Amino acid sequence: MNQSAPIQIVFRNIHKADSHTLAVYLAGGGYKAVVRALARTPEEVIEEVKKSGIRGRGGAGFPAGIKWSFIPRVSHRPKYLVCNADEGEPGTCKDRDILRYDPHRLIEGMIIAGHAVGAERGYIYIRGEFFHESQRVEAAIRDAYAKGYLGENIFGKGIRFDLAIHLGGGAYVCGEETALLESLEGKKGQPRVKPPFPANVGLWGGPTVINNVETLASIPDIIEHGGAWYASLGVEKSTGTKIFSVSGHVNRPGNHEVAMGIPLKTLLETHAGGVRGGWDNLKGVIPGGSSSPILTRAACETVTMDYDSIAKAGSMLGSGAVIVLDRSVCVVRAIARLSRFYRHESCGQCTPCREGTGWLSQIMDRLEAGGGQRGDIELLEELCGNISGKTICALGDAAAMPVAGAIRAFREEFVHHVAHGRCMVE
Amino acid sequence: MEQELNDNAPRFSPEALARTEEIFKRYPPEHREAALMPILHLAQREFGGWLSPEALDYVARFMKLAPIRVHEVASFYTMYNLKRVGRYHIQVCTNISCWLCGSDAIVEALRARLGIGFGQTSADGRFTLAEVECLGACVNAPMLQINDDYHENLTPEKVVGIIDQLP
Numbered sequence A: 001m002n003q004s005a006p007i008q009i010v011f012r013n014i015h016k017a018d019s020h021t022l023a024v025y026l027a028g029g030g031y032k033a034v035v036r037a038l039a040r041t042p043e044e045v046i047e048e049v050k051k052s053g054i055r056g057r058g059g060a061g062f063p064a065g066i067k068w069s070f071i072p073r074v075s076h077r078p079k080y081l082v083c084n085a086d087e088g089e090p091g092t093c094k095d096r097d098i099l100r101y102d103p104h105r106l107i108e109g110m111i112i113a114g115h116a117v118g119a120e121r122g123y124i125y126i127r128g129e130f131f132h133e134s135q136r137v138e139a140a141i142r143d144a145y146a147k148g149y150l151g152e153n154i155f156g157k158g159i160r161f162d163l164a165i166h167l168g169g170g171a172y173v174c175g176e177e178t179a180l181l182e183s184l185e186g187k188k189g190q191p192r193v194k195p196p197f198p199a200n201v202g203l204w205g206g207p208t209v210i211n212n213v214e215t216l217a218s219i220p221d222i223i224e225h226g227g228a229w230y231a232s233l234g235v236e237k238s239t240g241t242k243i244f245s246v247s248g249h250v251n252r253p254g255n256h257e258v259a260m261g262i263p264l265k266t267l268l269e270t271h272a273g274g275v276r277g278g279w280d281n282l283k284g285v286i287p288g289g290s291s292s293p294i295l296t297r298a299a300c301e302t303v304t305m306d307y308d309s310i311a312k313a314g315s316m317l318g319s320g321a322v323i324v325l326d327r328s329v330c331v332v333r334a335i336a337r338l339s340r341f342y343r344h345e346s347c348g349q350c351t352p353c354r355e356g357t358g359w360l361s362q363i364m365d366r367l368e369a370g371g372g373q374r375g376d377i378e379l380l381e382e383l384c385g386n387i388s389g390k391t392i393c394a395l396g397d398a399a400a401m402p403v404a405g406a407i408r409a410f411r412e413e414f415v416h417h418v419a420h421g422r423c424m425v426e
Numbered sequence B: 001m002e003q004e005l006n007d008n009a010p011r012f013s014p015e016a017l018a019r020t021e022e023i024f025k026r027y028p029p030e031h032r033e034a035a036l037m038p039i040l041h042l043a044q045r046e047f048g049g050w051l052s053p054e055a056l057d058y059v060a061r062f063m064k065l066a067p068i069r070v071h072e073v074a075s076f077y078t079m080y081n082l083k084r085v086g087r088y089h090i091q092v093c094t095n096i097s098c099w100l101c102g103s104d105a106i107v108e109a110l111r112a113r114l115g116i117g118f119g120q121t122s123a124d125g126r127f128t129l130a131e132v133e134c135l136g137a138c139v140n141a142p143m144l145q146i147n148d149d150y151h152e153n154l155t156p157e158k159v160v161g162i163i164d165q166l167p
Helices: A022-027 A033-038 A042-052 A064-069 A094-101 A103-117 A131-146 A177-184 A213-225 A227-232 A264-271 A297-302 A307-312 A331-345 A351-368 A376-387 A395-409 A411-420 B014-025 B029-046 B053-063 B067-076 B096-100 B103-114 B156-164
Strands: A080-085 A121-126 A162-167 A208-212 A241-248 A254-259 A282-286 A321-326 B088-093 B127-132 B144-146 B149-151
Touching: A022 A103, A022 A131, A033 A103, A033 A213, A042 A064, A042 A103, A042 A213, A042 A227, A064 A103, A064 A208, A080 A103, A080 A177, A080 A213, A094 A103, A094 A131, A094 A213, A094 A241, A103 A121, A103 A131, A103 A162, A103 A208, A103 A213, A121 A131, A121 A177, A131 A162, A162 B029, A177 A208, A208 A213, A213 A227, A213 A241, A241 A264, A241 B096, A254 A264, A264 A282, A264 A297, A264 A321, A282 A297, A321 B096, A331 A351, A331 A395, A331 A411, A331 B096, A351 A376, A351 A395, A351 A411, A376 A395, A376 A411, A395 A411, B014 B029, B029 B053, B029 B067, B053 B067, B088 B103, B096 B103, B103 B127, B103 B156, B149 B156
Parallel strands: A080 A121, A080 A208, A121 A162, A241 A321, B088 B127
Antiparallel strands: A241 A254, A282 A321, B088 B144, B144 B149
């Protein structure tokens, strides 16, 4: 198919007036897919989602159908479904639009998912700052209860599914699924050691599946039109559509839903109004949220927005937050800001991350302020190596990747900082 | 454990108590302590935008939890204010997307207008200015949050206008 054509699945409703209301959602064909899903066995629903090939839209990209199939059919503890709406990866703001403009799509996706994995209770963990968004979701949940879509006998099928929201408290690490579970249990959000994985031992010890908002909001269409249809969108191993949050130096920043596999250049030039000052003014793109390594302009010429192409270019698709930097930006300064973020957000549990993020930030700040010393670049590289893969969760890796990636892609800027005590560009 | 509450001690209003009942219903009865975070959010709203040591103690008694359990959670998450904040809590995002789109100028405009820096509260108690990490509105950068409300696609002029129009 034509990868460049706009296609709206998750975002189909959001431009309608009062798109958040049940009436508008129903008028657009809402809550039909769930009726269809409830008429099928959980195994058939999981099979359909597997066929779609949809991968987790929160950043890790794990196939959702396979994740669901890990949940044991029989469990002596209650099973849970959790939606991760703790959107906090810098650059990412797509889930917010689903929460505030189409909460019923998410609720419908969750009822289907609950049926598929056999969970009778679900939670939507929403970042605490999204107060107004959470009120929209809460109102939508109330309306769904009133209609009998939620509760002890959903759609008259004798199946129970309860749904509630849980507001976070402003901690990035709670986007990590086991930290999120701790937080949902009313504790500090510190990640758990895995294994055991949440599919076996999750919320209150019960088998738990955790999916991102965008993933769950894609489920109604997968059921409605079939997994094969969904897989026909996008490209092999990166099927369907993806919402890219394009921010920074483009003429039309925004959340754009497109088929996976679209060339990055097309996404920026056609959908996001072009790079400020023209394509030649582009310095680089952080393609998948703040933890993904920056791509140079040369890489941006050819990379396509799918898991494999971005990985081959040395970065990752992540959450789909595309952060655009033009030539006025000092890469050292930009990365120093990100290092400060990770230092602030480290939960303090693992020494390599707690100490390492502090050191990364201090050295990046020193370089930026003109106090860089010989050997600092090598020291940063060594630090990144000492953090990556040595912590309970991926926050340590997330802190190291932008630093190591920027040194790889823009080493001359770092060298210039050390040698001259200032930026090449400012 | 059970202490007499004096008249000035924080305590939930009848409306807040009704709200706590709704909150507890979200969780299985045997996992009542999961309600701690929403109850802390509620307490902060009820008790003037921050959680004093007395407010934390009240929540601990209310939840039947050890005070250290409550303090541990309240101090882990940045949204629980353990120090008094002004009537308008202004939180400015300076993370990458906002910075690329001019958050430095937004911060300067705020400093000039309010006469305070990050972490400070104005002498009249109206404003507290804080720097925050990404608030998830990056395609509408630069942005800031005042109490519950996001203000997006800002310019220095717009920011001053917003501040001046606050009641």
